Amino acid sequence: MLAESLALSAVLFTIGTIGVLTRRNAIVIFMCVELMLNAVNLTFVALSKVYGMAGQVFVVFVMTVAAAEAAVGLAIIIAIFRHKQTVNLENINLLKG
Amino acid sequence: MLLQEATTGAHALSGSIAEWVWLIPVLPFLGFLINGWLSMSSAAHVGPKDPSAAGHGHDAHGGAEGHSDHGGAHGDDHHPVVRHKYAGIVSVIGPAVLLLSFGLTVAIFMAMLGVDREAPFVRTLFSWIPAGDLHIDAALQVDPLSMVMTLVVTGVGTLIHLFSVGYMQDDPGYPRYFAYLNLFVSFMLVLVLGASYPVLFVGWEGVGLCSYLLIGFWFSDKANADAGKKAFVVNRIGDFGFLIAMFMMFANLGALDFVGVAAAAPGMGFNSVLATTICLFLFLGCAGKSAQIPLYIWLPDAMAGPTPVSALIHAATMVTAGVYLIARSAFLFSLAPAAQLTVAFVGALTALFAATIGLKQWDIKRVLAYSTVSQLGYMFVGVGVGAYAAGVFHLVTHAFFKALLFLGSGSVIFAMHRAYHATHNHDDAQDMRNMGGLRRYMPITFVLMWIATLAIAGIPFFAGFFSKDEILGAVFARAHESTLAQVTLLGIPGSTLLYVIYAMGLAAALLTAIYMTRMMLYTFHGPNRSGEKEQSHLAEAPWIMTGPLVILGVLSLFGGWLNLPDLIPFGPVGLLEHWLEPVVGAATAVVTGPAEAHSVITEVYLIGAAVLIAILGIVIAVVRLKPTRLVPKAQAPDEHGFERVLREKYYVDELYDRVIVRPTVWISRNVLSTGVDQGIIDKLLVTWVGAGIPRLFGWFGSRLQSGQVGTYAWVLLIGVIAVLGAFTLR
Numbered sequence: 001m002l003a004e005s006l007a008l009s010a011v012l013f014t015i016g017t018i019g020v021l022t023r024r025n026a027i028v029i030f031m032c033v034e035l036m037l038n039a040v041n042l043t044f045v046a047l048s049k050v051y052g053m054a055g056q057v058f059v060v061f062v063m064t065v066a067a068a069e070a071a072v073g074l075a076i077i078i079a080i081f082r083h084k085q086t087v088n089l090e091n092i093n094l095l096k097g
Numbered sequence: 098m099l100l101q102e103a104t105t106g107a108h109a110l111s112g113s114i115a116e117w118v119w120l121i122p123v124l125p126f127l128g129f130l131i132n133g134w135l136s137m138s139s140a141a142h143v144g145p146k147d148p149s150a151a152g153h154g155h156d157a158h159g160g161a162e163g164h165s166d167h168g169g170a171h172g173d174d175h176h177p178v179v180r181h182k183y184a185g186i187v188s189v190i191g192p193a194v195l196l197l198s199f200g201l202t203v204a205i206f207m208a209m210l211g212v213d214r215e216a217p218f219v220r221t222l223f224s225w226i227p228a229g230d231l232h233i234d235a236a237l238q239v240d241p242l243s244m245v246m247t248l249v250v251t252g253v254g255t256l257i258h259l260f261s262v263g264y265m266q267d268d269p270g271y272p273r274y275f276a277y278l279n280l281f282v283s284f285m286l287v288l289v290l291g292a293s294y295p296v297l298f299v300g301w302e303g304v305g306l307c308s309y310l311l312i313g314f315w316f317s318d319k320a321n322a323d324a325g326k327k328a329f330v331v332n333r334i335g336d337f338g339f340l341i342a343m344f345m346m347f348a349n350l351g352a353l354d355f356v357g358v359a360a361a362a363p364g365m366g367f368n369s370v371l372a373t374t375i376c377l378f379l380f381l382g383c384a385g386k387s388a389q390i391p392l393y394i395w396l397p398d399a400m401a402g403p404t405p406v407s408a409l410i411h412a413a414t415m416v417t418a419g420v421y422l423i424a425r426s427a428f429l430f431s432l433a434p435a436a437q438l439t440v441a442f443v444g445a446l447t448a449l450f451a452a453t454i455g456l457k458q459w460d461i462k463r464v465l466a467y468s469t470v471s472q473l474g475y476m477f478v479g480v481g482v483g484a485y486a487a488g489v490f491h492l493v494t495h496a497f498f499k500a501l502l503f504l505g506s507g508s509v510i511f512a513m514h515r516a517y518h519a520t521h522n523h524d525d526a527q528d529m530r531n532m533g534g535l536r537r538y539m540p541i542t543f544v545l546m547w548i549a550t551l552a553i554a555g556i557p558f559f560a561g562f563f564s565k566d567e568i569l570g571a572v573f574a575r576a577h578e579s580t581l582a583q584v585t586l587l588g589i590p591g592s593t594l595l596y597v598i599y600a601m602g603l604a605a606a607l608l609t610a611i612y613m614t615r616m617m618l619y620t621f622h623g624p625n626r627s628g629e630k631e632q633s634h635l636a637e638a639p640w641i642m643t644g645p646l647v648i649l650g651v652l653s654l655f656g657g658w659l660n661l662p663d664l665i666p667f668g669p670v671g672l673l674e675h676w677l678e679p680v681v682g683a684a685t686a687v688v689t690g691p692a693e694a695h696s697v698i699t700e701v702y703l704i705g706a707a708v709l710i711a712i713l714g715i716v717i718a719v720v721r722l723k724p725t726r727l728v729p730k731a732q733a734p735d736e737h738g739f740e741r742v743l744r745e746k747y748y749v750d751e752l753y754d755r756v757i758v759r760p761t762v763w764i765s766r767n768v769l770s771t772g773v774d775q776g777i778i779d780k781l782l783v784t785w786v787g788a789g790i791p792r793l794f795g796w797f798g799s800r801l802q803s804g805q806v807g808t809y810a811w812v813l814l815i816g817v818i819a820v821l822g823a824f825t826l827r
Contacts, residue, residue, distance in 0.1 A: 021810055089806050096804025 005046035012039035026077050026087040030070075037066050108219075109212035115205050115239045118220050121198045121247060122237075122286035128194035128279035135183040136272035181271040188266075191275035192258035195282060199251035206244050214241055215679050217356065219292045226295070233353060238292035242680040245489060245673070246289035246421055249496045253413045254282045256645035260504050261405040263642035264511055274314060274403065281307035285414050289421060293354035294343050297422070301339065301386065304415045305332050311410060312402040324401035331395040335385015339422075342378035345371070359428040367432055368584065376429055376436030380443075383419030389477060390447045393470045394750055400462040404507030407462060412469045412503050413496035420476040420492050424485045424677075427684030434584040437481050437688070438591055441572070444477025445601040450747075452608035456615070457743035459730065460527045461506045464616045468553065469499055471605055475568055478602060482581060482595065483688030484571030485681035486660070486674040491564035493673070494656045498552040498561055501649035505546040508638040508646065509620060512539055516627060516634035524627075529616065530730040534625035538635035541643045543621045545650040550617050552653040554610040555711040560656030565606065566707050567662065572599045573703055579688050603710055610714020615722050623724025664700055 012035055019032030041059045048055030081087050110116075181187070217240035225235040258278060265274050281304055288300025305328075313325030347353055349371055350361040365372045383389065388396035399411045410416070423430060423440065430437050448471045455467035472495050479488030512535070513526040524531050536543040552559035555566065575581050576595030584591045625632055637643065660673035727733075736744050745751075 017814065021807060021814065024807070092806070093804030096802055 002046055002049060006043060009039045009042040009046065012036075012042065024088050024090055026080070026089055026092075029089070030073055030077065033073075034066065034070070037062060108216060109214075110208060110218040110239060113205075113208045113212075114201075115208055115218050116220060117201065118205060118237050118239050118290060119222055121201055121205075121251070122283045122290065124194045124198045124201075125279045125283040125286065128190050129276050129283060131190050132187055132272045132276035132279060135187060136270070136276050139181070139183055139272065180267055181269060184266065184271050187272045187275050188262045191279060192255060192262065194279060195251060195255040195258050198282070198286070199248075199255050202244070202247045202251050205239060206248060209239070209241070209244060217243075217292070217680075219354075219356065221292075230351065231347065231353075233293055233295050235296060236292035236354070237290040237296075238355060239290070240680055241676045241678075242421075242424060242489065243290050245493065245677070247286060249493055250282065250285050250289060250414050253496050253500050253649075254285075254409060256648055257405050257409040257413070257500060257504065260408075260507065260642050260645045261403075263639050264405055264507055265403060268403075270314065274311075277307055277310045277314070278406070278409070281311065281410060281415070285418075288418055292356075294346065294358070295353055297425075298339065298343065301382075301418060302336065304410070304418065305329065305336070305386070308332075308399065308410050308415055311406040312399045314402050314406070321401040324395075324398040328395040328399050331392050332385045335382045335392055338378040338381025338385070342375050342382065345375050345378065349375075355425065362428050362432060365432060368434055369432065372429060372432040373436045376426070376433040377439065379422065379426055379429070380436065380440050383422050383440075383477070384443065385419075386422075387416050387419030387473050387477070388447075388470050389419070389443055389474065390450060393447060393451065394753060396470055397463055397466040397746070400460070400466050404462065404503060404510055407466070408500045408503030408507065411466070412499040416469065416473060417476065417492045417496070420473070420480055420488055423477070423480040424489050424681060427480075427483075427485050427681045430480075431483065431684035431687040434581050434591070434688075435586050437483060437581060438584065438586045438594055439481075441478050441481025441598050442586075442594060444474040444479075444481050445598040445605070446474070447471065448474030448478065448605040449601045449608070450474075452605045452612065454743055454746050455612040456608060457736070457740055459529055459744075460525075461509065461529050461532070461616060461620060462503070462527055464529075464612060465499070465502055465506060468502075468609065468612065471609060472499065472553070474605070475565060475602065478572060478598060479568040482568075482572050482575045482598075483579070483685050484568060484575075485685055486671075486677045487564065487567040487571050489677060489681075490660045490673050491561075491568055493659065494552070494560035494564040494653075497649055497652040497656045498549040498559075501545060501549040501646060501653050502553070504642070504646055504649065505542050505549065508539065508542045508642055509535060511638050511642070512635050513627065515636075516631040519634040520628070520630045522628060522631060525730055528730040529619040530727055530733055531627055532620045532625075533623045533627070533724055533727065534621070535635065536621040537625075538632075539637040541637055542646065545646045546621065547617060548650050549653050550613045552656075554613055554715060555606055555707055556715075557708055558657065560653050562708075562711075563657035563660060563662065563665075566704055567660065569599060569602050569606070569707055570662075570700065570703050572602060573699075575688065581688055603706065606707060607710045607714045610711045611718045614715045614718035618718065618722055618724045619727060623727065626727065626729045628729075662700075662704075664704065 016032045016034075016036035016039060019035065020029050023029050023032065041062055044055040044059045044062070046055075077087055080092065084091060086092075217238045219236050219238050221234045221236040223235050224232070226233040258275075261274070261278065265271055268274060284300045284303025284307060286300070288297055288304060291297040291300055309325045309329040312328055313322045316322045316325070343353060346358055349365065350358055352358050352361055362372070365375075385392045396411055396416065400407055402411075430440070451467045451470035451474065455464050455471065458464045458467060472491070476488045476491050476495070479485070479491055481488075509532065510526050513532065516522075517524060517526055548559065552561040555562045572595055576592050576599060579591075582590070582592035582595060586594060625635075627635065658668050658672075661668055661670050663670055735741070742748070
């Protein structure tokens, strides 16, 4: 059961990573990041079976932080959209040297 | 008693009044603080007009070159003279602090008379520089040599302070003058009382500073400010030598206090390169401070300061610091005969060279300035040949008669200036061609100046006779038999060199007698050349100025009794030599070797020769020089040939200007400024290296910043994989 769970979370994490790297829409990237977080959560839960309750406690923390991050992240994306009328990251390159 | 003290370990003077030695320099320093404060708090003050003083004020003032530089002084002629509002209190504080210091010195001297003086009494005040192996205490040393110097500095200093009260009375910078003068004495006392080279160096630099401040006292005249600057810069060259010598001492001997260095010095070995190098660097310092060839050029220009300053700093005390330093470092010089011969030879050369220049100077103070350089040369001959007591003896007698000569000339300039001031004459008050016949107007100064002149010329039984004769006698004796006679310097046997030095000393003595008599003849004898109207205004200086002159006159007459030779035993023989025995006796013994008594016959011949030379000089001057033929400066014809060369001081200043000053300025401007500073530093280092390289890296760095978040995410991923890979594959 453990091996299957870990495999699933690895697949989810990889999908999330690829999504972050390849997509251009900020909202989609944001969702991919959530996917990666939840993949990690799944790993925690699966491993807590072996290593004790700490993993499950950690998942609660991660979800809390993820919620806060979602609030802040979405607020930033809305602010960007108001500013530039787009959420396509290719058009957002103010950090360019 | 001797043994008891040695066994208990405590010095005989501990617990006595000598514990208060630190007050000796502190008292004048307090005077400096008070006078300086009074000066600053009244900087913008214009006092009430004093009708009695109006028209008689003076700022008698020495010019660097005797021409244009008098404009400043005379420019003030028509201003009402205002005595400073604090003149009264300053006149009390200035000399009083010195008098107190002198009293304390005498008390300590008395305390020393009865006790064992073999070891110096060191009074440690606090730890000054504790840094690793280097540990320097702020400590003062009471020993026979420092006491002699302190007595001279405070004693003669007090007299000159008193004279200044009269001389400077109407100067607007009166409190400032006394502040500087007190500060000078304070530093001079640190110099002579310091128990280590660094403490001595503090005083050494301090007196240099005060010398600069006082030479440029009337700084609104550029020539005076320049003279101060010249003295300061030339002295830096000497100080460089002194510093190097101290560094070498610390590096090789591990100590810098006199007791420690004296204990460690023999480890360097007799006639070793190290000892000789240290001594030569020390001597470079002395040559700067004591105006010896090649660094003597600042002293004649230093006459731009007020005349009492010339008497105190540039004749009696500061310029003798070099002689003191060598006597103090006798334990080092006794290890370095080559350095000793160098000192003696440079001294003799300076004595002769400066004396020839003195023959043709017209400014009364310049004659005395070159005379001072010449006499300092004598002192260096003395300490150079290991006759430290004789050198210090000449230092003391010279302080008496040269202070008298300078103050006497100050009194003359004061009178001349007052007369010119009253008649609105703009002639040079210091040029001897404008004087003449002053004996009728200022008889006291006249008599006292002659006493000093006879003393410096070496006429028997005056102070200078004994000291000069002792130096010449010592040179002759050393040439005959000593360790110095056995070494060679640059291939010349020491013995030959010493005979040459003796001959040069005699020649210088002849010239001394000539130029001093010339000065007296032109100043006090013959007809008066100052002008009809001026004559009615010529008068003797007030008692506050003549009083110190009289005391110095007595000292110049009887100063020789400090150290009578065996041949002339009117009193106790060799007092000073015996007194200095604990400090320099061992070093002298190294030079003389096994005590050899000079035959009485030779000694009589030597003294006879010296006396004959002195009398011959005076006779030559009296016969050859006719003051009646002199005309005032304004109508004087130009000199030609060698006379002109002498008047122009062998063009040494011009030579230095061409060879050293101008190339230095040229190199500074064209190589160091344009080339190094603007070329290498500004362009290469700042613009190219300092600004260019960061910009290059910045350019590469900025290429990495695409601004695309995706790219950063890729880099992050690759980085994470790389780190994980590194950990897993390890």
